[in-house]
Structure formats: C-alpha cells, structure tokens
Amino acid sequence: xxxxxxxxxxxxxxxxxxxxxxxxYSVSGNPYxxxxxxxxxxxxxxxxxxxTGDNLVKGSYGFEAEFNKSQTSFHLKKPxxxxxxxxxxxxxxxDQTGANNLFFGTGTRLTVIP
Amino acid sequence: xxxxxQTPKYLVTQMGNDKSIKxxxxxxxxxxxxxxxxxxxxxxxxxxxxxxxLIINETVPNRFSPKSPDKAHLNLHINSLELGDSxxxxxxxxxxxGYTFGSGTRLTVV
Numbered sequence: 001x002x003x004x005x006x007x008x009x010x011x012x013x014x015x016x017x018x019x020x021x022x023x024x025y026s027v028s029g030n031p032y033x034x035x036x037x038x039x040x041x042x043x044x045x046x047x048x049x050x051x052t053g054d055n056l057v058k059g060s061y062g063f064e065a066e067f068n069k070s071q072t073s074f075h076l077k078k079p080x081x082x083x084x085x086x087x088x089x090x091x092x093x094x095d096q097t098g099a100n101n102l103f104f105g106t107g108t109r110l111t112v113i114p
Numbered sequence: 115x116x117x118x119x120q121t122p123k124y125l126v127t128q129m130g131n132d133k134s135i136k137x138x139x140x141x142x143x144x145x146x147x148x149x150x151x152x153x154x155x156x157x158x159x160x161x162x163x164x165x166x167x168l169i170i171n172e173t174v175p176n177r178f179s180p181k182s183p184d185k186a187h188l189n190l191h192i193n194s195l196e197l198g199d200s201x202x203x204x205x206x207x208x209x210x211x212g213y214t215f216g217s218g219t220r221l222t223v224v
Binding site for chain 2: 038090
C-alpha cells in the first residue's frame with residue numbers, strides 16, 4: 001500500500017529565510033508525488049508534481065521540490081519565504097491500484113513570521 | 115469559469131436528515147472523486163468514479179452514496195446524517211496526472 005508522511009505538524013520560519021516542508025513516501029514502483037496548499041477556508045491549490053524526469057521540480061509561487069529516491073523523500077522548498085506563504089501544505093501520492101485517487105499526508109502548517 | 119464547482123458551499127442540517135452535495139466539472143476529465151476533510155484537517159478519499167467503475171473506500175458508511183448522472187457530475191448523497199459527518203467535503207476530478215479540486219462544502223450536523 002502507498003502512503004506519505006509529513007513528520008512536522010507545524011513549521012515556523014522568518015520572512016525572507018528559506019523554508020522546507022518535509023515529506024516521505026512509501027510505494028512499490030515509481031511514485032507520482034504532489035504538493036498542494038490550502039489557505040484558510042479555501043480549497044486545495046496545486047503547487048507541483050513529480051512524475052518522471054528531473055528530480056528538481058519547479059512549481060507555482062516560487063516553490064520547488066526535490067525527489068530523492070534513495071531517501072524516499074519529496075521535500076517542498078522555497079528560497080525566500082513570504083508572509084503570504086502561511087498556509088496548510090499537503091503532500092500526496094497517487095494510488096497505484098487502479099483507482100487513481102491521491103493519498104494525502106496529514107498536512108504541515110507553515111507560519112511565516114514577519 | 116470554475117473548473118470544479120460544488121454546491122452548496124455551506125450546509126447546516128439536523129441529525130437524521132438526508133442531504134446532497136452537488137459537484138460539476140467542466141474540464142472533460144474522466145474520473146471524479148469525493149474526499150472528506152475532518153476537524154483535524156486530515157484528507158481521506160471516499161469514492162473514485164469514472165464512467166466504468168465506482169471504487170468505494172471500505173471505511174465509508176453505506177449512508178453515503180455517490181450518484182453520477184453524467185461524466186461531468188458526481189453528486190454525494192448522505193442519508194440519516196450523524197454528528198460525526200460534520201466535515202468539509204471536497205470534490206475533485208482528474209485526467210492523467212492532473213488533479214483539480216473544488217472549493218469544498220462545509221457540512222455541519224446539529
């Protein structure tokens with residue numbers, strides 16, 4: 001069975017500093033990995049995905065993620081955090097049994113401190 | 115145009131009632147989904163559906179039933195609502211590796 005883990009419930013970072021939100025995955029075979037962001041009382045917004053190819057994936061709003069097969073990780077990063085990046089971030093992996101749905105991690109709340 | 119739209123956005127109802135949440139996508143996607151986000155913000159898949167197959171998460175009570183009148187719609191019907199059904203429900207659609215989510219329906223059972 002596939003799954004993702006987000007080990008940190010909360011990440012605090014000062015504005016202008018680099019940020020990292022961690023995600024590790026467990027799948028058999030090649031994973032399809034995703035990052036979504038949820039702002040308060042809003043839906044899920046797509047940030048980026050890894051399907052194949054370059055391990056460094058660039059996405060929306062200046063975010064990027066690095067796929068690391070040996071460490072089974074897909075950490076989300078941004079070089080310089082903005083206060084407006086404060087939100088709930090979800091890592092997800094696609095189901096490999098045929099249903100094609102996404103399995104989500106438990107989410108990480110990012111707070112960027114001015 | 116909203117790609118995946120859900121109605122209503124908010125729904126407050128009494129225990130024991132039956133209610134439906136509608137979802138429509140205008141992306142031409144083959145597959146649609148319903149997710150539940152609980153009070154701890156955990157997101158869990160409830161149903162996956164395309165025009166050939168319905169896949170149900172085994173943990174979903176049979177009081178919940180998806181209904182798809184056509185490829186662009188997947189409505190969620192809930193019978194005999196319980197307090198524990200209070201949550202935010204998200205509809206989504208996908209084609210290939212592209213997934214789009216609706217803005218959610220906040221259901222409150224009182």
